[in-house]
Amino acid sequence: MSKSDKEDKLSNIFSKYNPAYSDGFAERVLRSIEEEKDLKEKTDIEFYKIFKLVALSGVAAIILLLFSVYIIEGSFSPDAFYGLMDYSPDEPILNSLNF
Numbered sequence: 762m763s764k765s766d767k768e769d770k771l772s773n774i775f776s777k778y779n780p781a782y783s784d785g786f787a788e789r790v791l792r793s794i795e796e797e798k799d800l801k802e803k804t805d806i807e808f809y810k811i812f813k814l815v816a817l818s819g820v821a822a823i824i825l826l827l828f829s830v831y832i833i834e835g836s837f838s839p840d841a842f843y844g845l846m847d848y849s850p851d852e853p854i855l856n857s858l859n860f
Contacts, residue, residue, distance in 0.1 A: 834841035 831840050
């Protein structure tokens with residue numbers, strides 16, 4: 762059998778080949794796409810809920826911090842936040858901060 766005969770035979774075999782999808786293929790593909798969309802929407806909603814909880818707890822922590830500074834120092838001045846309320850300018854901490 763020559764090379765061209767083999768090629769002709771293979772060409773004949775492949776020309777008769779007709780690939781076909783199985784029954785219900787399109788429905789399965791569309792259903793899996795819909796499931797992916799639903800999963801993405803659920804994930805987005807869960808992420809938003811988690812973000813909201815973290816943000817609210819962060820705001821609560823900031824409010825507690827402000828309240829504790831006010832209770833301890835008696836004011837909301839910047840020195841109260843730095844913890845320098847009762848220091849005089851001659852003390853070593855302020856000298857090291859001012860360079």
